Amino acid sequence: MCGTDSANGANGHVQPAATNGNANFRSNPYQPVGDFLSNVDKFKIIESTLREGEQFANAYFDTETKIKILAPALDAFGVDYIELTSPAASEQSRKDCEAICKLGLKAKILTHVRCDMRDAMLAVDTGVDGLDVVIGTSSFLREHSHGKDMAYIEKTAIEVIEYIKSKGLEVRFSSEDSFRSDLVDLLSLYRAVDKVGVNRVGIADTVGCASPRQVYDLVRTLRGVVSCDIETHFHNDTGCSIANAFCALEAGATHIDTSVLGIGERNGITPLGGLLARMVVTAPDYVKSKYKLHMLKEIEDMVAEAVQVNTPFNNPITGFCAFTHKAGIHAKAILNNPSTYEILNPADFGLTRYVHFASRLTGWNAVKTRVGQLGLTMTDDQVKEVTAKIKTLADVRPIAIDDADSIIRSFHLGLAENTDVAQTNGDAAPVPAVVA
Amino acid sequence: MCGTDSANGANGHVQPAATNGNANFRSNPYQPVGDFLSNVDKFKIIESTLREGEQFANAYFDTETKIKILAPALDAFGVDYIELTSPAASEQSRKDCEAICKLGLKAKILTHVRCDMRDAMLAVDTGVDGLDVVIGTSSFLREHSHGKDMAYIEKTAIEVIEYIKSKGLEVRFSSEDSFRSDLVDLLSLYRAVDKVGVNRVGIADTVGCASPRQVYDLVRTLRGVVSCDIETHFHNDTGCSIANAFCALEAGATHIDTSVLGIGERNGITPLGGLLARMVVTAPDYVKSKYKLHMLKEIEDMVAEAVQVNTPFNNPITGFCAFTHKAGIHAKAILNNPSTYEILNPADFGLTRYVHFASRLTGWNAVKTRVGQLGLTMTDDQVKEVTAKIKTLADVRPIAIDDADSIIRSFHLGLAENTDVAQTNGDAAPVPAVVA
Numbered sequence: 001m002c003g004t005d006s007a008n009g010a011n012g013h014v015q016p017a018a019t020n021g022n023a024n025f026r027s028n029p030y031q032p033v034g035d036f037l038s039n040v041d042k043f044k045i046i047e048s049t050l051r052e053g054e055q056f057a058n059a060y061f062d063t064e065t066k067i068k069i070l071a072p073a074l075d076a077f078g079v080d081y082i083e084l085t086s087p088a089a090s091e092q093s094r095k096d097c098e099a100i101c102k103l104g105l106k107a108k109i110l111t112h113v114r115c116d117m118r119d120a121m122l123a124v125d126t127g128v129d130g131l132d133v134v135i136g137t138s139s140f141l142r143e144h145s146h147g148k149d150m151a152y153i154e155k156t157a158i159e160v161i162e163y164i165k166s167k168g169l170e171v172r173f174s175s176e177d178s179f180r181s182d183l184v185d186l187l188s189l190y191r192a193v194d195k196v197g198v199n200r201v202g203i204a205d206t207v208g209c210a211s212p213r214q215v216y217d218l219v220r221t222l223r224g225v226v227s228c229d230i231e232t233h234f235h236n237d238t239g240c241s242i243a244n245a246f247c248a249l250e251a252g253a254t255h256i257d258t259s260v261l262g263i264g265e266r267n268g269i270t271p272l273g274g275l276l277a278r279m280v281v282t283a284p285d286y287v288k289s290k291y292k293l294h295m296l297k298e299i300e301d302m303v304a305e306a307v308q309v310n311t312p313f314n315n316p317i318t319g320f321c322a323f324t325h326k327a328g329i330h331a332k333a334i335l336n337n338p339s340t341y342e343i344l345n346p347a348d349f350g351l352t353r354y355v356h357f358a359s360r361l362t363g364w365n366a367v368k369t370r371v372g373q374l375g376l377t378m379t380d381d382q383v384k385e386v387t388a389k390i391k392t393l394a395d396v397r398p399i400a401i402d403d404a405d406s407i408i409r410s411f412h413l414g415l416a417e418n419t420d421v422a423q424t425n426g427d428a429a430p431v432p433a434v435v436a
Numbered sequence: 437m438c439g440t441d442s443a444n445g446a447n448g449h450v451q452p453a454a455t456n457g458n459a460n461f462r463s464n465p466y467q468p469v470g471d472f473l474s475n476v477d478k479f480k481i482i483e484s485t486l487r488e489g490e491q492f493a494n495a496y497f498d499t500e501t502k503i504k505i506l507a508p509a510l511d512a513f514g515v516d517y518i519e520l521t522s523p524a525a526s527e528q529s530r531k532d533c534e535a536i537c538k539l540g541l542k543a544k545i546l547t548h549v550r551c552d553m554r555d556a557m558l559a560v561d562t563g564v565d566g567l568d569v570v571i572g573t574s575s576f577l578r579e580h581s582h583g584k585d586m587a588y589i590e591k592t593a594i595e596v597i598e599y600i601k602s603k604g605l606e607v608r609f610s611s612e613d614s615f616r617s618d619l620v621d622l623l624s625l626y627r628a629v630d631k632v633g634v635n636r637v638g639i640a641d642t643v644g645c646a647s648p649r650q651v652y653d654l655v656r657t658l659r660g661v662v663s664c665d666i667e668t669h670f671h672n673d674t675g676c677s678i679a680n681a682f683c684a685l686e687a688g689a690t691h692i693d694t695s696v697l698g699i700g701e702r703n704g705i706t707p708l709g710g711l712l713a714r715m716v717v718t719a720p721d722y723v724k725s726k727y728k729l730h731m732l733k734e735i736e737d738m739v740a741e742a743v744q745v746n747t748p749f750n751n752p753i754t755g756f757c758a759f760t761h762k763a764g765i766h767a768k769a770i771l772n773n774p775s776t777y778e779i780l781n782p783a784d785f786g787l788t789r790y791v792h793f794a795s796r797l798t799g800w801n802a803v804k805t806r807v808g809q810l811g812l813t814m815t816d817d818q819v820k821e822v823t824a825k826i827k828t829l830a831d832v833r834p835i836a837i838d839d840a841d842s843i844i845r846s847f848h849l850g851l852a853e854n855t856d857v858a859q860t861n862g863d864a865a866p867v868p869a870v871v872a
Binding site: 054055056057058060062085089090091092093136138177206207208209211212213216236237238239240241242243244246247250261262263265266267268271274275277278281282309310312313314315316319320321322323324325326333337339340341342343344354356359360361391392394395396397398 | 490491492493494496498521525526527528529572574576613642643644645647648649652672673674675676677678679680682683686697698699701702703704707710711713714717718745746748749750751752755756757758759760761762769776777778779780792795796797827828830831832833834
């Protein structure tokens, strides 16, 4: 059995309405049993809309948007950390960093800096709770970006980490483009920074090339090498950023980087909402108790407006059709029990489901429900007859709810005018006249 | 090393511009070595825009759109199969099915029917190459949808499969909601249909609950039980549909269901473009030789228009920002070698990259390139000076390329008017006057 029904019991497992005598139903052969590596029910979120998100092509967050809107909203939502653009990026970035530190939020404030003593000193002075230090370790970046070798990287990393720790701040050290870096170089670098007391090491799929089982393998290997926390950062170029974050947690990662709607360089990183869709299915109690899921749509709308994009039509949870059911067999089952075709409960996010009945794929069960919603009464055979009429019109042109409702009402009126109403199932009351 | 550089060598492995003497660079510890299960370089696509896609809330494909536009375009793109809505859904669905079969496309035409002899007979008569037969096997669906037990399901499945085979057609048998079905029931059902000669068995994550390692485990287990092909179908409710498809192929699945832009019930299934973004990184030779990647954007635009949605801003490959680079350190490296921050080559899809230099996150390397594009000459120190001016303005308000260009030209004009141009690096020629 996969995942859980968020509409159901506190143990996070789906219960059928009746077991049908199938005693094996609750066995769960696909999930790890007592997996001690996994942090799927105790992860932390490093929310990077105000850092990675600023690297999105359309992003320009002015000071007021950052300070009065986004940072407080993310804090209220319950993210563990808010990551900000390096104060070395521009004078205003430095000032915004200082101002956000003074807001007194519950979330810890981080800033993301190059592995460079000058950048670190500038950042420490802003009043942040911690620094996320990064340097490229792949041959690509060593060749085409900073031009340093691994010995130099390790020496500089240790200097910068020790300096930040001497100031009493939290420090993370991350490689960039980790999945195209030499494994032995990486592990030896991480072990060295772990020894000098770094709080977290970071793995970053900077180019979005990693696949889920690669992620699992690398994080699991790293978990055996360092004793500190493990943060992971996944770009979405090949559409795997949510799945990769999930597999990282399964392998022992502790922190996931997100941004609202996934905005970031190119087509971005693990989206906050998408990650929570994945995690609420796996760890409903943890996610629902920790994060204010009802705020998700409001925060996404806020960011979408700030960066002038539309929420993708197929966005997890908040896409306009995420809880719309259309095919006849789906609609029938959903009307009996929403868990049949929904692993997420829209009510957890302050949203509602919608069963689409005005199409040629509709079934008579969906139409029967609509008949009830309209306050009308028909026998099952009558519902089947009007369903056929709806499907016939929907074959000719797209029809709206109004069209379908008109067909239902007009059909019903015809029945009412006929005093000899057929009652094939014996469950239909005499039909009152209804004027559409 | 993860993935490959589609801009590079035929062996599918990234080559750095120079190796820096790092003999270990080409080792690839994260990928399976000689994994005989994996079909990542020989998968087939069952394109279901005209079936699953019809279940998308906004979808209404009229006959002309199906026959004259979508089916021929998908065929030209190179998909292996085109799956159509069941002829049992409506009379027009049946007629469209017949008409598409008569087009003489290279792709095989399938239709998707319930595991029911009447539906199968109706489908066989349309002229399709094969039938995708489906029935719900989870307790949820057995309880709330069709109400049948496993013995009945197996008996009916075998009857329907044998009928379809007797007509000389290809047949797939799939469970619905496979990841919430009892594992032993599933395997025994699949073994039974394999024995009577089904062409493919299907695993469907109908509710979008599966995670990548669950998928790997189930497909790998099934691979040991049946000798036929394995088709997989992943909904995207928790954002894992691309990753799940990838892991299914790694575990031995042979066919992946897709739809254009991922349209389908709720927020849809594995998107065609997103899957190919993932696969072209892993198996560039296979993907580029088999599919007309240049057509992807045109086909996505066609479907987006037909169902009245916008292509998501962050869509893999075709999202407007998929190849836009903004942060200073990214821009610098990209200008040296695109592989540093790009795992996909936009040229493979007929697209181009864009380096964003008009923001406060810009770096002087990006500006230096822009100076060259404008036909101007400056020393590195001069470029750094004008970069600071651009960042100062970008701190105050969002700036467009025109704004940045004006700053560059105005600064350059100032230099030209000064006869004593500083030549700190000795690489700047005397500066010609340019009027903005």
